[in-house]
Amino acid sequence: MRAKDRVKSKDKHILNLADIVGGARSILYLKVDLVAYDCDGFTIHKHLPKAVVFPKNTQEVAEIVKYCSANNLPFLARGAGTGLSGGAIPLNGEIIISMVRMKKLISVDLENRRAVVEPGFVNLKLTNSISDKGYYYAPDPSSQYCCTIGGNVAENAGGAHCLKYGVTTNHILGLEVVMPNGEIVEIGKDGIPDAPGYDLLGLFTGSEGTLGIVTKITVRILKNPEGKQTVLAYFDRVEDGSQAVSDIISAGIVPAALEMMDKTAIEGVEAAAFPVGHPKDIEAVLLIEVDGIAAGIEEQIDQILEVCRKRDVREVRAAGSEEERARWWANRKTGFGAMGAISPDYLVQDGVIPRSKLPEVLSRINQISSESGLRIANIFHAGDGNLHPLVLFDARIPGESEKALEAGSQCLKVCADVGGTITGEHGVGIEKREEMRFVFTEEEIAAQTDIREVFNPHNLLNAGKLFPSPSRCVEIKKEMKAQAIS
Amino acid sequence: MSVQELDLKQEPPCTSGLGNYLWSDPPDEKKWADCVHCGMCLESCPTYEQTGQEQHSPRGRVHLIKSVAEGTLQVNEQFIDPVFQCLDCRACTTACPADVDVGGLIEEARGQIRQAMPLTGVKGAISKFFLHDLFPHQNRLNTLGGLLKFYQKSGIQKAVRKTKLINVMPQHLVDMESIMPEVKEPVKKKYKDVKVIKAKGETKQEVAMLTGCVMDVMFSDINESTINVLTRNGNDVVIPQSQTCCGALHVHAGDRDMGRKLAKQNMEAFKDFDKVIVNAAGCGCMMKEYAELFKEDPEMHAKAEEFSEKVEDISKFLHDTGYEKPNAEMNTRITYHDACHLAHGQGIRQQPRDILLDIPGVDMVHMPNSDRCCGSAGIYNITNPEMANAVLESKMENVPDDVEMISMGNPGCMLQMAMGVQKYGRNQKIVHTVQLLDWAYQKEDRMKEGEE
Numbered sequence: 001m002r003a004k005d006r007v008k009s010k011d012k013h014i015l016n017l018a019d020i021v022g023g024a025r026s027i028l029y030l031k032v033d034l035v036a037y038d039c040d041g042f043t044i045h046k047h048l049p050k051a052v053v054f055p056k057n058t059q060e061v062a063e064i065v066k067y068c069s070a071n072n073l074p075f076l077a078r079g080a081g082t083g084l085s086g087g088a089i090p091l092n093g094e095i096i097i098s099m100v101r102m103k104k105l106i107s108v109d110l111e112n113r114r115a116v117v118e119p120g121f122v123n124l125k126l127t128n129s130i131s132d133k134g135y136y137y138a139p140d141p142s143s144q145y146c147c148t149i150g151g152n153v154a155e156n157a158g159g160a161h162c163l164k165y166g167v168t169t170n171h172i173l174g175l176e177v178v179m180p181n182g183e184i185v186e187i188g189k190d191g192i193p194d195a196p197g198y199d200l201l202g203l204f205t206g207s208e209g210t211l212g213i214v215t216k217i218t219v220r221i222l223k224n225p226e227g228k229q230t231v232l233a234y235f236d237r238v239e240d241g242s243q244a245v246s247d248i249i250s251a252g253i254v255p256a257a258l259e260m261m262d263k264t265a266i267e268g269v270e271a272a273a274f275p276v277g278h279p280k281d282i283e284a285v286l287l288i289e290v291d292g293i294a295a296g297i298e299e300q301i302d303q304i305l306e307v308c309r310k311r312d313v314r315e316v317r318a319a320g321s322e323e324e325r326a327r328w329w330a331n332r333k334t335g336f337g338a339m340g341a342i343s344p345d346y347l348v349q350d351g352v353i354p355r356s357k358l359p360e361v362l363s364r365i366n367q368i369s370s371e372s373g374l375r376i377a378n379i380f381h382a383g384d385g386n387l388h389p390l391v392l393f394d395a396r397i398p399g400e401s402e403k404a405l406e407a408g409s410q411c412l413k414v415c416a417d418v419g420g421t422i423t424g425e426h427g428v429g430i431e432k433r434e435e436m437r438f439v440f441t442e443e444e445i446a447a448q449t450d451i452r453e454v455f456n457p458h459n460l461l462n463a464g465k466l467f468p469s470p471s472r473c474v475e476i477k478k479e480m481k482a483q484a485i486s
Numbered sequence: 487m488s489v490q491e492l493d494l495k496q497e498p499p500c501t502s503g504l505g506n507y508l509w510s511d512p513p514d515e516k517k518w519a520d521c522v523h524c525g526m527c528l529e530s531c532p533t534y535e536q537t538g539q540e541q542h543s544p545r546g547r548v549h550l551i552k553s554v555a556e557g558t559l560q561v562n563e564q565f566i567d568p569v570f571q572c573l574d575c576r577a578c579t580t581a582c583p584a585d586v587d588v589g590g591l592i593e594e595a596r597g598q599i600r601q602a603m604p605l606t607g608v609k610g611a612i613s614k615f616f617l618h619d620l621f622p623h624q625n626r627l628n629t630l631g632g633l634l635k636f637y638q639k640s641g642i643q644k645a646v647r648k649t650k651l652i653n654v655m656p657q658h659l660v661d662m663e664s665i666m667p668e669v670k671e672p673v674k675k676k677y678k679d680v681k682v683i684k685a686k687g688e689t690k691q692e693v694a695m696l697t698g699c700v701m702d703v704m705f706s707d708i709n710e711s712t713i714n715v716l717t718r719n720g721n722d723v724v725i726p727q728s729q730t731c732c733g734a735l736h737v738h739a740g741d742r743d744m745g746r747k748l749a750k751q752n753m754e755a756f757k758d759f760d761k762v763i764v765n766a767a768g769c770g771c772m773m774k775e776y777a778e779l780f781k782e783d784p785e786m787h788a789k790a791e792e793f794s795e796k797v798e799d800i801s802k803f804l805h806d807t808g809y810e811k812p813n814a815e816m817n818t819r820i821t822y823h824d825a826c827h828l829a830h831g832q833g834i835r836q837q838p839r840d841i842l843l844d845i846p847g848v849d850m851v852h853m854p855n856s857d858r859c860c861g862s863a864g865i866y867n868i869t870n871p872e873m874a875n876a877v878l879e880s881k882m883e884n885v886p887d888d889v890e891m892i893s894m895g896n897p898g899c900m901l902q903m904a905m906g907v908q909k910y911g912r913n914q915k916i917v918h919t920v921q922l923l924d925w926a927y928q929k930e931d932r933m934k935e936g937e938e
Contacts, residue, residue: 028539032564035553036539036546043523054538081540082525100538120538122529145581146528273585337524340584344519 013073014051017095020063021053026101028052037096040078041143042086044347044401045430049090052078054101058176058184058215061097065213066182068095069460076462077213079120079151082143084336084348085429087155087208091464097213099150105129106216114173114191116218119150123157126219135221138165141425142333150214156206158425160257160332161289163383165222167425169205174218177204177211180456184215191218203451208427209462211455227294228256229301230325233286233308233316234279238262241284242358244311245382248288249355251307253300258383259287259332262362265377265390272338274330282314286382287332335379336390343375343392347404350426351387351415358382364414365389372407374400386424387415405431413438428466436468505555509601511742511782513594518552520584521545527588530581532859532877533571541568544578544588551595561602569595571873573866574738575859576771576830589831590778596740616865617741621699621731622748628672628703672702673709674725683713683723690720690807694759696752696773698766699731701897708897711924712765712800718927719809723763728755732764734772738864742779749776750786753793762793765800765920767896768864771831773797799828800920801895805837812926814933815847820922821889822850823881823903824857825896838895838919845926851886858884862902874902882906891915893922 007018009029018027028034029051038046050073055061068075075095078088090096103120108130115126115137123144126137140159141147147157153175158167165171174188187200204211235241245258261269266278266285278285286308290300301318308316319325339346353361362378369376377390389411393404408431412422416438423432436445445467452459452467504512527544528534540546550568553559569592576589605613620626674697677683682692693716697709716723733748753776756762764770774797776790822842828834835857842848861867861877881903885892892903892914904916 025537028541030564032550032559032568033539033541035559036541036543036549036568038549039523041524052539080525080528082528098538103538143525146525272583274583334526334583337522337526337583340520340522340524340586346522 013067013071013095016067017051017053017064020067021055021060026054026056037078037081037090040081040086040088041084042089042347042429042431043345044395044405045086045089045091047090048093049096050093052096052098054098056101058178061099061102061178061213061215062182062184064095064097065178065180069181069458072458072460074460074463077119077150077154077209079148079154080122080143080146082147083151083155083429084350084426085155085423085431087427087429087462087465088151089430091430094462099148099213099215102150102215103148108221110135110221112191113221113223114218115221116174116191116216117149119153119214119217120148121150123147123149123152126221130221131224134224136224137171137219138162138222139168139171142336144333149217149219153205153214153217154207154209155427156425158381158384158386160259160329160381162425163258163381164254164256164291169202171220172201172205172217173220174216175201175204175214176216178213178215180212180458180461185212188218193220206427208429208466210452210466212461225256225291225293227297228289228291228325229297230287230289230319230328231301231304231308231316232319232328233288234282234314235284235286236282236312236314238283238362239359240311240313241286242355242362242382244286244308244313245358246355247307247311248304249383251303253290253303255288255304255383256291257287257289258381260378260380260382261285261332261335262378262380264375264392265335265379268342268377268390269331269335269338272334272341274327274334274338276327276331278331279314287328332379336388339377339390339392344394344396345392345401345404346377347391347393347408347431348426349387349389349391349408349411350423350432351389351412351420352422352424353385353387353415353418353420355382355385357418357420358385358387361387361414361418365411368407368410368414372403372410374404374407376407376411381424384424385420409435430465433464433466433468436466505557506560507554507598508561509598511594511597513551513555513591513598514781515555517587517591518548518555521548521552521582521586522584523549524583526583527578527581527586530577532573532575532577532861532880533873535880536873536876542571544582544586547572548586548588548591551591554595554598561598563603565595566599566603569599571870573826573859573861573863573873573877575826575863577826577857577859580830580857590775593737593740593742593778596738597742598740600740613739617736617739617744621735622744624672624674624699624702624730627699628675672706673697673713674702674727674729676706677725678727681724683717683725685717685720685722688720689722691761692722692724692759693761693763693803694724694726694756696729696732696756696762696764696766696769697725698764698769698897701766701769705897705900705918708765708918708921711918711921712763714924714927715800715804715809715920716763719804719807721807724759726755726759730755732766732769732772734768735864737772737779738866746779749773749779749790752776753789756793756796760796761803762797763800763803764797765895765918766898767799767825767827767831767834768898770797770799771827774832799832799834799837799895801828801838801841802832802834804920804923805840809841809844809923810927811844812923812930813846814926814929816845816922816926816929817847818891819849819851819889820891820893820917821853821886822856822919823853823860823892823894823899825894825899826857826859826863828895829857834895838893841919841923842893845922848922851889853886853892854884855881856884860899860902860906862896862898864898867902867905878902878906879910882910882912885912885914889914891917891922893917893919895919 173191534543780786861874867874
């Protein structure tokens with residue numbers, strides 16, 4: 001055995017796990033390597049894993065899970081680690097099971113419009129692999145250049161084009177899952193849609209890695225729309241912009257995407273790598289995309305231009321070329337990362353609100369911003385009411401991270417208060433655990449942790465995520481009861 | 487924390503460092519302040535593609551470099567691997583929404599590692615031989631070049647005879663072979679006594695040219711082509727004799743002191759010129775970044791910034807100042823490989839392609855992922871052969887089957903890709919963009935002579 005392939009650890013768990021995955025190249029256990037895994041896209045909480053393992057196939061995943069269960073080692077699955085709510089952070093010093101080496105496109109079935117992928121397969125690669133045949137995979141989170149479909153399933157990821165086509169759960173036809181006891185099960189066998197019985201696919205999609213580890217995914221693929229066009233509109237007042245959004249929907253148009261950015265967000269994207277020349281003095285920019293049968297596109301575009309003009313738009317126009325359309329989208333899709341250009345750190349929130357409440361919510365967020373002294377940029381999937389306030393802060397200043405968390409939480413409270421909810425597509429993770437109480441009662445939360453217990457009875461898999469810690473009465477009572485029985 | 491605890495082989499010279507960076511010129515805090523850990527860089531990174539491990543990804547490396555400054559990690563043996571496995575290809579800089587200068591951070595971190603733990607033993611001797619005793623000394627390089635050429639020439643001859651390769655080559659490639667200039671002596675030596683190589687026809691301007699160290703020994707024909715193309719398009723060319731190696735290899739290896747020394751010498755050598763033309767992407771990129779080496783010396787920093795403005799890649803210079811479109815038909819199918827330090831390092835993508843497309847009869851085939859690193863990365867293919875080979879393999883998978891030549895703008899890539907062609911049984915010829923242009927000019931001239 002070459003020196004490189006030898007595991008230089010005295011820890012028996014490290015040695016045993018290394019044996020399962022085939023040696024030193026598939027396990028990390030040195031501190032310097034583990035630091036690279038101490039957080040995901042949510043950087044406020046950091047914790048070192050015990051080890052990171054890189055299985056090649058479902059059997060290895062099952063072996064690892066069995067080993068962890070038998071030895072009472074907490075574990076969790078991680079994809080590209082682009083999640084924004086901390087779902088892949090090893091809060092309890094977990095063994096991280098990295099799925100990124102399981103990255104094959106297993107099969108494409110154009111006739112039945114479905115594809116089977118391994119969980120580490122990158123979202124955009126699916127579309128790139130089938131686009132020459134005229135097909136694509138619809139869910140398009142902004143991180144689609146690098147996020148994995150396995151992670152998308154865990155978080156039930158959305159994206160700009162989910163207004164018309166739905167989020168990840170609407171595109172999942174089947175899953176192969178390694179259960180927390182190591183058993184391999186198939187849900188939605190053969191990718192037949194709408195199978196009878198309970199909707200387990202729906203339950204697993206968006207369960208944030210707390211019920212099992214997905215090892216194979218059957219997804220729906222769609223035929224490319226015949227035509228596509230994007231409109232850009234600048235508004236001097238947020239009220240006019242958001243009213244235009246409502247008017248477009250009321251006019252019976254279902255855009256493929258309807259996006260909004262506010263002034264601070266515009267400042268960020270224009271200072272970053274993909275500027276397109278948005279004016280700095282406008283209050284809101286809208287990106288509206290329609291797609292479908294080519295013949296109907298022009299008429300819809302005319303209607304959209306008309307609606308915007310009625311709402312005192314400063315400037316509105318359709319993209320002059322495919323290249324221009326692509327630049328507008330690159331500018332928007334890199335919007336979160338772009339905040340690095342105007343702030344050392346950011347915290348992104350993920351509230352959902354009724355569209356009509358937007359002006360009110362934005363003004364309340366402005367108030368939170370001025371009270372906390374932190375700038376807040378807003379990027380908004382306006383069509384489906386999914387708001388992303390980006391709280392800008394500097395973690396090096398003592399106390400500022402806490403202040404940012406508090407401001408973020410207040411933003412979510414506002415969303416919940418106006419009849420919305422606390423997450424649209426980024427998940428609860430660590431970040432929004434406490435905010436679950438804005439939208440659920442203690443009993444409702446307990447009912448959900450009961451479901452988790454059916455699948456993950458010892459809570460070794462991704463513990464401490466999705467629900468508030470059992471510090472409150474209901475779960476404590478339950479634990480006491482459980483102890484009494486045992 | 488004591489020096490012993492850090493397992494340091496040298497006493498730190500000062501205490502003005504940053505966190506656990508104890509030496510001068512530490513990684514620049516402002517560079518990582520832009521990184522919000524979004525992960526958009528992951529898929530752009532060849533070493534992440536190969537390993538799937540985040541300590542070998544751009545954001546992982548930035549995170550580790552930051553962690554040393556914050557005191558969670560130390561500059562020790564374990565820190566070497568993530569920092570030195572980086573190819574320094576800069577693809578992450580292109581992918582990053584916030585323009586984080588990952589490459590700059592890596593080089594600064596390498597500087598700290600090499601100051602804390604100088605290379606010893608065989609590795610140290612090899613590194614010293616290449617970086618100190620060889621590259622900065624043109625005459626030594628020339629001697630080595632002469633030997634190399636001998637082996638190379640006889641080796642190629644043997645191979646060609648043995649495999650009858652010459653018979654399977656299409657006729658026009660055999661023709662092209664015949665118009666290829668003979669491998670000549672290094673141009674810096676050749677033009678030693680020529681103050682100015684005059685433009686053919688009317689002089690538009692005067693430019694200075696970097697002949698490079700590897701370039702002038704291994705590829706003096708490319709330097710010759712560069713001179714031909716420049717003079718043909720109205721440029722007087724000066725080759726300052728006091729110029730030296732650009733220092734890129736030293737800076738990549740963490741030897742920033744030597745980098746500074748070479749940078750100063752070059753800035754002095756080229757101080758009287760408005761334009762410094764470079765035909766090696768790696769050298770051009772380094773010279774455009776000299777200011778990075780002088781962060782702690784405001785006077786030199788300002789000078790270096792001014793100098794960087796004058797440095798220009800040959801393809802961009804020709805594109806911006808205009809060039810004569812050749813008339814001779816070259817009739818060849820080619821593809822273009824983006825050298826990392828042209829595409830990601832200098833943002834030069836379209837200009838070389840435009841030049842190639844201006845040559846009549848050049849049929850350009852798209853190479854998927856053309857701006858993916860080939861694994862050459864300076865002397866990375868010598869220091870990290872395993873990773874370099876894996877990266878080369880995935881590069882070669884993207885080279886279209888039906889092309890006769892692969893054009894590019896960097897000598898390191900040319901050597902690596904030539905190796906790839908040989909290793910994977912392909913038969914493409916590796917050419918520099920200006921060579922093709924020069925050959926087209928030469929063919930045109932011969933046609934004209936023939937008519938007369």
